[in-house]
Amino acid sequence: MSKPSPNQAMNQETPMPADAPPMLECVDLTRIYREGPQDVTVLDGLELRVHAGERVAIVGSSGSGKTTLLNLLGGLDRPSRGEVRIAGESLLELGDTALGRFRNRRIGFVYQxxxxxxxFTALENAALPLIVRGLRKKRAEAIALKLLARVGMEPRADHKPGELSGGERQRVAIARALVTDPSLVLMDEPTGNLDQTTASNMMRLMDELARTSACAFVVVTHDPTVAAHQDRVLRLEGGRLTQQPAAD
Structure with a gap:
């Protein structure tokens, strides 16, 4: 059964069985880079499980490997050891072409x-993943326009990125990430260019999608407010993830 569209998701909830397999699973995830004569281990046997509808924040100091982890989760990089599974499918087993199709179907990515x-205009940027998938341009843009409206960007739909503020460009990027009804959304500092009101609206949209369409979120952030809003907060340190204690 296909996942409900964003409009359908607004009107229904998708309960998940208690024993449902994780939407995202990392097993022994390791990434080693070669720097001159030395090997530098950025991720070291990292384990992570995120269930459908769950929102997880990842925090850590600069250079701890947060962006490297997101690139591996999104299939933009390959691990040195271990694997990433999304919706039960191992990214390691997919060739480049199949991986590209899988990302388009299952993963939304909000880049820093x-x-x-x-x-391209804001509307064309937001519609692009659907056009790549094969939808006709008119249909793709109709869907994208609804997402732009949900992030407050419908009045600016015909503007190009150079005519938009940093916060407006970020909202277009969020709409683009959500337009395909992904199973997993990866966000790298998603509120870095947003004012407080817009950031709050974005988090409410995350809440709605997690609750109604069972979309899972992994959010890398330095913003303690964004981190505290998620279901879990994990700290990346020494190449591994640990549970961050709840704030008092």
Missing amino acids: FHHLLAE
């Missing part, structure tokens, strides 16, 4: 620096 295409 947007990565919007300068020659």
Whole structure:
């Protein structure tokens, strides 16, 4: 059965069985980089499980490997050892073409620096994942426009990135990540360019999608407010994840 669309998701909840397998699972995830004559281990046997509808924040000092971890979770990099499984499928077993299709179908990614295409409008940027999937442009843009409305960007839909503020570009990037109804959304400092009101609206949208469409979120952030809003907070240190104690 296909996952409900964003509009359907607003009107129904998707209960998950208590024993459901994780939406995201990392097993012995290791990433080693070669720097001159030395090997540098950034991730060292990391384990992570995130269930459908769960929101997990990852915090840690600069250089601790948070972006490296997100790139591995999103299939943008390959591990030195171990594997990542999303919805029960191992990314390690997918070739480059199949992996690209899988990312388009299952994963939404909000990059720290947007990565919007300068020659396209906000609407065209948000619709692009659906067009890549094969939807007709008119249909893709109709769906994308609804997502832009949900992040407050419908009035700016025909503007190109150079005509938008940093916060506006980030909201377009969020709409683009959500437009395909992904099973997993990865966010790298998603509120870095957002004002407090817009950041709060984004977190409410995350809440809604996690609750109604069983979308899982992994959010890398330095913002303690964003981290505290998630179901769990994990700290990346020494190449591994540990549970962050709840704030008093």
